[in-house]
Amino acid sequence: QSVLTQPPSASGTPGQRVTISCSGSSSNIATNTVNWYQHLPGTAPKLHIYSNTQRPSGVPDRISGSKSGTSASLAISGLQSEDEADYYCAAWDDSLNAYVFGTGTKVTVL
C-alpha cells in the first residue's frame, strides 16, 4: 500500500482553482523532493512538477507545486477540460530505500 496519501477525488468548474494534497512522513516528503504526474488512462504518466515546485518545459504556469514539512500540494489554476486526469505525487523514502507514489487523485472538470 502507498505511504503517500492523497484525496481520492477533486473537482471544479472551468476556470476554478483545484488543490491536491499529498501527505507523507519524516522519511519521505520531509527530507526529499516531491514530484507530481498527470496520468491519462492508456497513456504514460507525464511529469508535471519536480523538485517540489519546478515545472518541466511545456507544462503551463497555471500548474504549481509547494511543500511544507511532511506534506506537498499541487495546484491547478484556471481549470480546463484537458486537466481532467489522475494525478500522483512521488518521492524517495529513506526508510524503505524505495521510491513511493501517492494513492492518486482523480480530477474532474464539472
Next chain:
Amino acid sequence: QVHLVQSGAEVKKPGASVKVSCKASGYTFTNHYLHWVRQAPGQGLEWMGGIDPNSGDTNYAQKFRGRATMTRDTSISTAYMELSRLRSDDTALYYCAITILSGALFDYWGQGTLLTVSS
C-alpha cells in the same frame, strides 16, 4: 529525441515468467538510471525497482525482491525486467522510465506493456 520503446502485450499463466524489454534511443543509455513502474487495474502507480545501465547494479522494492530481475544489454541500449512466479495480481501495465532533467524524477516513460496473468 528521447524514446523508450517497450515490447508488446503478454498473456501468461499463473506460475510462469515474463520478460519485458525497454529499448532506449536519443540519449546515452549508460548515463541514466532506468526504473520500472507498474499499474494494476484500478490501482495506483507502484515503483518496482531500477537498474544502473552502466554498472548493472540494481535496487528492488522490497515487494519484488526475489521475484523480479532487472538486466540490461548495453550493446543494444535495452533494459529488461523479468518477473517470475506470476500471479493473477501481477496483471498490470508495466512501464520503464528514466530521468534526464536534473533534479527531476521519471521525466521520460515507455509506452507501457500490458501483462495479463490468467489461467
